[in-house]
Amino acid sequence: MIQENIMEIKERIKQAALRSGRLPEDILLLAVTKTIDTDRIQEAVEAGLTSLGENKVQEILDKYETMGENVKWHLIGHLQTNKVKYIIDKVELIHSVESLKLAEEIEKRAAAKNIIMPILVEVNIAQEDSKFGLHPSEVETFIRNISTMQHICVKGLMTVAPYVENPEENRYYFRQLRELLVDINEKKIDNVHMDILSMGMTGDYEVAIEEGATIVRVGTGIFGERFYPEKLNK
Numbered sequence: 004m005i006q007e008n009i010m011e012i013k014e015r016i017k018q019a020a021l022r023s024g025r026l027p028e029d030i031l032l033l034a035v036t037k038t039i040d041t042d043r044i045q046e047a048v049e050a051g052l053t054s055l056g057e058n059k060v061q062e063i064l065d066k067y068e069t070m071g072e073n074v075k076w077h078l079i080g081h082l083q084t085n086k087v088k089y090i091i092d093k094v095e096l097i098h099s100v101e102s103l104k105l106a107e108e109i110e111k112r113a114a115a116k117n118i119i120m121p122i123l124v125e126v127n128i129a130q131e132d133s134k135f136g137l138h139p140s141e142v143e144t145f146i147r148n149i150s151t152m153q154h155i156c157v158k159g160l161m162t163v164a165p166y167v168e169n170p171e172e173n174r175y176y177f178r179q180l181r182e183l184l185v186d187i188n189e190k191k192i193d194n195v196h197m198d199i200l201s202m203g204m205t206g207d208y209e210v211a212i213e214e215g216a217t218i219v220r221v222g223t224g225i226f227g228e229r230f231y232p233e234k235l236n237k
């Protein structure tokens with residue numbers, strides 16, 4: 004099942020890339036493994052997906068040893084400042100940086116480990132009250148502020164688009180995120196050249212790719228519906 008799902012998603016990624024004149028290999032399919040046990044994650048790894056996304060620090064820590072050296076973890080969810088220390092040397096990319104306080108803590112912990120931490124800035128592109136992320140108008144100043152931190156490298160932008168039935172409704176937002184990235188790159192801020200756009204999930208990754216996504220974060224499409232403990236109790 005998992006293997007077939009992945010094959011189908013890869014084919015759709017390829018088609019969306021070709022439709023928009025892009026190379027399929029320029030798009031990373033990040034397998035979102037929240038609530039998924041390591042046996043099932045292993046199936047995805049065997050099908051070729053070695054980059055895994057989690058939205059909670061604790062889930063990365065729980066699965067880290069079992070999944071071993073051959074996978075790369077991405078933190079995609081809200082990160083509390085007091086938890087940075089647990090994952091700083093365990094993740095490949097932090098997608099969800101959206102406050103100066105958090106950036107300062109990442110800088111401090113990365114410096115202590117003598118590493119440079121690649122990060123994305125999370126943007127609340129549709130300006131929804133329920134979502135994390137910076138208002139689009141705040142992003143440039145924020146990036147200017149963190150660009151001087153020596154142990155952080157700003158690689159791009161990330162957004163969690165609105166939940167919609169019709170993915171076309173998010174096309175405008177994906178395009179806006181890409182335009183924001185292009186605009187900020189044109190400012191030629193020292194140490195900042197962004198080339199990652201993390202946008203698009205199960206419901207809308209093809210539209211996101213057409214609008215320039217370089218990382219799509221797909222959970223349900225690979226593993227099926229997630230079961231949370233609350234749901235099981237009902």
Ligand SMILES: *Cc1c(COP(=O)(O)O)cnc(C)c1O
Pocket residue numbers: 035037058079080163204205206220221222223224
């Ligand atoms: C859960 C999650 C996803 C994946 O969502 P699906 O709709 O299951 O593909 C992507 N990004 C973030 C930040 C998530 O928390």
